[in-house]
Amino acid sequence: MYQVCLAHELVKGGFEIAQQVPVPLVYDDLHFACAFRIDLIVNRALMIELKSVERMLPVHHAQTPTYLRLSRLQQALLMNFNVPRLTMGLKSYLGRPSPPVESR
Numbered sequence: 001m002y003q004v005c006l007a008h009e010l011v012k013g014g015f016e017i018a019q020q021v022p023v024p025l026v027y028d029d030l031h032f033a034c035a036f037r038i039d040l041i042v043n044r045a046l047m048i049e050l051k052s053v054e055r056m057l058p059v060h061h062a063q064t065p066t067y068l069r070l071s072r073l074q075q076a077l078l079m080n081f082n083v084p085r086l087t088m089g090l091k092s093y094l095g096r097p098s099p100p101v102e103s104r
Contacts, residue, residue: 002050002081003039016043023070038067047076051089056080061091068095 025035040048080089
């Protein structure tokens with residue numbers, strides 16, 4: 001429900017939202033059309049991963065930069081809604097610029 005409500009509020013604020021966005025993965029000759037799903041992408045630029053957990057675990061902090069790299073987006077927020085104040089459960093990530101794709 002956190003995702004649906006946050007997406008609704010962002011749309012009301014004039015933002016473009018994509019939900020549950022599949023992230024493909026290629027490993028050697030294996031191709032996965034949907035290896036992961038990103039909770040929200042705002043304005044085709046900001047990835048938001050949502051949690052509602054008692055405490056963030058290392059896996060949560062590893063997941064977000066991985067999704068960021070695979071999606072080729074440059075910014076991400078990891079949000080935990082199970083905190084007294086939302087700012088206490090917010091972590092920002094910046095990705096590295098993706099190298100240009102060579103045309104053939």
